[in-house]
Amino acid sequence: MRRAVPLLFLLFLSARLTGQDPRPNIVMIVVDDMRYDEWGAGGHPYLQTPEIDRLAREGTRFNRAYHAVPLCSPNRASILTGQYPSRHGIIDNTSRNQASFMLDLFPKYLQEAGYTTAHVGKWHMGNSSAPRPGYDYWVCMEGQGTTNDPVLYEGGASYVAKGYITDIFTDKALGFIRDHAEGPFFLYIGHKAVHPEAVQRDDGTTDLDVPKEFIPAKRHQGLYEGKTYQRSPSYSPTATVEGGKPVIENAFTLRAEALAADPRWAGSMDLGIAEKTIQTRAEMMLAVDESLGRIRAELERLGISQNTVVILTSDNGYFFGEHGFSLERRMPYEESVRAPLIIRHPGIASPVKEVGGLALSVDLAATALDVAGIPVAATIQGKSLLPLLTGQAADLRTVGLIEYYSNENPFPWTAQLDYRVVVTDRYKYIKWLRFDQAELYDLASDPYELQNLIGDPAHQGVVRQLQEQLKRLQLEALGLE
Secondary structure, eight states: OOOOOHHHHHHHHHHHHHTSOOSOEEEEEEETTOOTTOSGGGTOSSOOOHHHHHHHHHSEEETTEEOSSSSHHHHHHHHHHOOOHHHHOOOSSSOOHHHHHSOOOTHHHHHHTTOEEEEEEOOOSSSOOSOOTTOSEEEEESTTOOSBSOEEEETTEEEEOOSBHHHHHHHHHHHHHHHTTTSOEEEEEEOOTTOOEEOOOTTSOOSTTOEEEOOOOGGGTTTTTTOOOOOOTTBOTTOOOOSSOHHHHHHHHHHHHHHHHOGGGGGGOOTTOOHHHHHHHHHHHHHHHHHHHHHHHHHHHTTOGGGEEEEEEESOOOOBSBTTOBSOOOSSSHHHHBOOOEEEOTTSSSOOSEEOSOEETTHHHHHHHHHTTOOOOTTOOSOOSHHHHHTSOSOSOSOEEEEEOOOSOSOGGGTTOOEEEEEOSSEEEEEETTTTEEEEEETTTOTTOOOOOTTOGGGHHHHHHHHHHHHHHHHHHTTOO
């Protein structure tokens, strides 16, 4: 692929003259459960994230990035394989330890090409903390781990690491960067933040496997106390649904029945998403922002910042009461399926500042390999985003596919809500696979997805077109076309 990046050429030439490897280092940061707008310049009304904001100013912000699947395990697999869940087989959060050792992870191609590769942080494709193939350095927690004093696996042994987990992962990442500053290296950081932690009572029990407590670093606790989050027009504290969402209405009925049958489910029904919940999430994000700042400062101190590409994203979004959802992130609406995505590539002389074309989490594997000048493996289904960064292309695709496979746990009201989504520059089509129901939203005129147009006579042509696109995309995702 041709790219107009003369500055990158000059960096390569300078590196060769000094004896350094000219290929850029790559740092990929995946924040757990971070909404697309859960950062200062991204739209949060009071959260201050100066380092993420700076990354966006110096790099490229993707305004139409989407998760291939809005759920932790399967989307992490999609990020690292460049494949859809229907292809790589990690379709939900069930622990699939053996399967996760067999994934075709893109870091192995970097490793084979001479990159030193590292995984630091959360894995969550199978709960085993043992190293997966393709990594030279591995620090991991088992499953979800704990926020304070976590048990880590490193160097063939497990131990208790004292401190706050975001800080600990950052320390490990900085150590790796210092040890391999000559490059080229690939560093993946999987933060636990901003994932909640199970609340354990004095008797040792929890609320039916529902994690609910957000734990900021002690230095950040209470900093946003009293702040108010501006609610979306789709906010629905009573969990009522308008605009034609019968599948969701049925799910809310099942939720009410579950609560009536077992009051312990009450812990999962913070229907309005309390202000305190949003405040503590924002306070957790402060350590993530500080982590990015420490990494930036170390890259600058070592003189390798201008030869290091930084990618920041998340594994899925989160609802703050929109459409009646709370403590949830697996539904097909924008708060869940849209992704924060910022890429800083200092080798591009004049990067596009904001990209409006569609991008998917399956594209990050191809992008990382393209950055390194490595041919994109045939197993990767995504596309390199570099043409969007350089402005050589306004878009790479006219439609994007989002998959979701439900399972029975942890919430009985979300069982059987399997769906597929087709998203375009204007429309979103949702097909519920176990129900004879679909939804259509005009995101240009109805960005909050309040009015389902599936039965509107004026939009039947659009419906038919998107139905055909869905058939094609499903075959592509399975590798059958």
